[in-house]
Amino acid sequence: MKQKVRLSTFSIMLTGIVLVILLCALYFSDSPVSISIISATIIVWCALSLYYMPLTISVSNRDLSVNRTIRTKRISLREISSIERLQATMLGWRVFGSDGWFGYWGWYRDKTLGKYFAYYGNEDDCFIVRLNNGKQYVLGCDNPDTIVNYIKSRYLIETA
Template sequence: MGNQCFFNRITLEVYFVLQAPMSLKLGDDKLTICKLAGIKEIPFSAIEKIEPYKDYHSDIRLMGNGGFLGYTGLFRNKELGKYTAFVGNYSQAFYIRTKSGKIYVTSSEQREEIIRQIQLKL
């Protein structure tokens, strides 16, 4: 039993490290989050709102990685509720709320320009 728990924990930690954000790409119709392993695409047509992320000091990690190569996984705070994070640096973060109610938080050194470009396409 102890070995299985250890294996499960290591497997989850590796999974969340592989979710670490490496770069963002703005396409004609979607934002692509390039992760260490794989991508996450968010079509502009699915976006309801995009704004800079404010440091709420109330974030709680529900499941994920809290600092090694970034912040990835499920988090919660009072203002946004539950969200999925692909964040390298929270001081450069912004959030996206989709029309289906999902919330993603990611980050970029070009945060303001990315927000501006996406808002033009909404």
């Protein structure tokens, strides 16, 4: 089972606007120092995005996978202690990562949820995966209920 991660309108607009601003600043820069700084910023931000930006969420017989551009994050289904849908209002503050630049990814913290790592494109499509070792992941994709219900029913994982 595989579901696509769609970016929110805010995320698409933020990414486009920031890229346009950086490219315009690069085009109109006269100083070699400013050209180097802007170029390095664009390269680093885009490289991080390529590494972390979620494209799809999939479930196999053994793993729940976050398929990213360069690498896949696999979470063993045996390690999952609970999985449940989240309301967008429950999502916390970014500690380190992206809060809209090519999606939402990185470390976040919330008063209710605690610390978690996020991979999602739209706040309305999220679910939380809690592992036996205490780690938590907030993931998001099209039809998140399908993924949550599939894992719960197929692998008999109880909700928290």
